[in-house]
Amino acid sequence: MSRKIVAGNWKMNKSIAETHALVQELNEMARAWPSDVKVIISPPMLYLTQVAVNVEDNLHVAAQNCHAEKSGAYTGEVSAAQLKSSEINFCILGHSERRQYFGETDASVNAKVKSCLAEGVTPIVCIGELLEERETGKEFTIVEAQLRGGLKGLSSAEIEKCIVAYEPVWAIGTGKTASSDQAQEIHAFIRTKLAELSSQEAADKISILYGGSCKPANSKEIFSKPDVDGGLIGGASLNASDFNALINSY
Numbered sequence: 001m002s003r004k005i006v007a008g009n010w011k012m013n014k015s016i017a018e019t020h021a022l023v024q025e026l027n028e029m030a031r032a033w034p035s036d037v038k039v040i041i042s043p044p045m046l047y048l049t050q051v052a053v054n055v056e057d058n059l060h061v062a063a064q065n066c067h068a069e070k071s072g073a074y075t076g077e078v079s080a081a082q083l084k085s086s087e088i089n090f091c092i093l094g095h096s097e098r099r100q101y102f103g104e105t106d107a108s109v110n111a112k113v114k115s116c117l118a119e120g121v122t123p124i125v126c127i128g129e130l131l132e133e134r135e136t137g138k139e140f141t142i143v144e145a146q147l148r149g150g151l152k153g154l155s156s157a158e159i160e161k162c163i164v165a166y167e168p169v170w171a172i173g174t175g176k177t178a179s180s181d182q183a184q185e186i187h188a189f190i191r192t193k194l195a196e197l198s199s200q201e202a203a204d205k206i207s208i209l210y211g212g213s214c215k216p217a218n219s220k221e222i223f224s225k226p227d228v229d230g231g232l233i234g235g236a237s238l239n240a241s242d243f244n245a246l247i248n249s250y
């Protein structure tokens with residue numbers, strides 16, 4: 001099985017009409033995508049079910065968050081079980097924006113990861129250090145703590161079902177990308193830690209995506225690194241031709 005994935009995180013962007021238009025454009029491009037690259041888009045929660053019934057077979061749909069409980073009195077929330085029942089099979093968890101603005105912690109990410117796995121939804125677990133953490137040489141410590149916290153208590157078989165996204169916070173939406181060597185260094189470290197938490201065999205199967213100002217101009221170089229298995233793309237995923245170029249940059 002190929003580890004290659006290009007995932008688009010649309011964040012809180014686009015109206016329903018704009019969403020349909022972008023999905024239509026992507027559907028038309030989907031036939032030409034390499035068969036060994038899994039392509040995922042993550043529109044706002046409100047549009048997920050409409051998008052899921054309108055995408056080509058090789059275009060997958062992810063939520064940007066979910067609640068850890070299966071059901072109950074949690075006004076405004078959506079559970080992993082509800083995602084699964086709407087045929088949404090992927091869920092981004094622990095994005096730095098959720099950590100920064102919505103109080104997401106490693107413990108809450110961990111509870112959500114468990115709930116996704118219990119429902120058969122693949123979690124895309126986001127980790128990454130802040131600028132001041134990198135400037136003070138703490139990036140490896142932070143990334144390891146987030147990884148261990150997010151995957152705490154999971155069996156090796158469960159860890160193998162996760163996708164990990166390394167997104168240095170200083171590179172998100174800033175136009176500042178990690179160099180391909182910086183990305184490779186952290187990705188290799190993450191794979192070593194995944195092997196410690198599960199097994200080398202499991203770690204070798206897990207996709208580790210890079211996120212942070214990834215665009216057609218730099219994706220070829222970043223994706224060429226052995227432990228970079230693709231990207232979690234923000235801004236450039238909102239434009240069909242940019243996203244298409246990213247997918248075809250493999």
Ligand code: 13P
Nearest residue numbers: 009172173212213234235
């Ligand atoms: P940008 O590609 O816009 O930097 O965003 C990255 C991101 O946060 C993807 O989840």
